[in-house]
Amino acid sequence: PATSAVSISDEPEILYRRLSLLVKGHDKAVLDSYEYFAVLAAKELGITVEKVHRPPKNIERLTLLKSVHIYKKHRVQYEMRTHYTCLELKHLTGSTAAVYLEYVERNLPEGVAMEVKKTKIEKIPEHIQEPVWDTLPQVEETEVKS
């Protein structure tokens, strides 16, 4: 039943050497739960998790006047805390990455942002294998127009 939905195409598979998910949010508990979910999903789908680390939080503080008019000595202070979690996955194919990322991005909680850094590895294209000057026919040197 499920296998009938899977179609295999002839295109060569894209290879990702590393997939780095940086999740940003205001609430650390939400990020911790999300990290548990993402790590479990990766393990279940057979993806190696290289490392999970938590970059330090970033606090942006504002000091504003408390009153609409005058009263300069009385201010109010706000702060915005951004917590980060970074998940690094190793050695994924294109289809696995597409499946995992769609699953994980669809279940991103509200108020949380994510940056996905994909490192794709490729062969050298054929036109860079050999310099093309050897194969081109000899052309007469023309005067450089100034």
Next chain:
Amino acid sequence: MAAAAAGWAVSGSGRWPALARCCWRAEMVAYFSAPAASNREAKQREDSSRRRGRTSQLIRSHIPPRTERMAVDQDWSSVYPTAAAFNPSSVPLPIRMGYPVKGGVPPAKEGNLELIKIPNFLHLTPPAIKKHCAALRDFCTEWPSALDSDEKCEQHFPIEIETVDYVSAGTSIRNPKARIVTLRVKLSNLNLDDHAKKKLIKLVGARYCKDTDVLTIIIDRCPLRRQNYDYGIHLLTVLYHESWKTEAWESEKTEEDMEEYIWENSSSQRNALATLLQIKATENVSNVTKEELLASEVVRNYRNSVIALKNEGETASNMSQYKESVKKLLNIQALP
């Protein structure tokens, strides 16, 4: 009672939803004067007349929450199949959340806005995740087992393309930083000879890192990611072919343009040879040719030490090597 309750439910969703909402949390009040008539219209007219003044009569009797009817071994993924707000009567957990009153406990889950505000993961319990992944596993493919280490990946697939996707909530899902493409390649994997490599390094300038031998090109010239990627490959092709070409003016390369120190035809070689020839002349030895002097071991040592000093910088070992070679060259073994 059942008929009244049904009638109330119908009216709540249909005609007067606002009233239904504001009477939702009202206290339990016995509904005494329920009309026996089952006529819906008559009942609603009576209800509206009685609801003047927002009295809390005519509230349906309190139904026990769904949690009391839940079995312990139920299938939780059918209670919360998708992301949904926290509903206290659907979650059979005694959760308390919020700042406690002085000398008290945090407020209970009934009518607790803090529990509704925070995103919950009730739809992503470990069994639910396992079920989802079991269904998704058919669409995944295996990583080729031959490429298990980074060195093998480097050897077979030297070029690395790095792209970033941004996911966030906002008025627009687009992010202008998403079009940036970073291309990294190690020059040792490209087919370059000595002159081509030096010319390529001069062409790219700061984008080449000497310690790791990696050329990094960051492309954000075009508005779309695919265009930037194509431009990056085009740039690499042009750089590669241009570095294999030798222009006419490249023969005018001076000593300042050289990347590394070459001893042949340098002032150091000239000075050393001149000094040695003068020494030989004073000693009245028969004419020794330059090639013989160059090939002699003392001059070779001196040449190696000078090249090491100029290219690698001044280290203790380099300086001592230079001292030894100069002593041998000028034949002054007495000094320490």
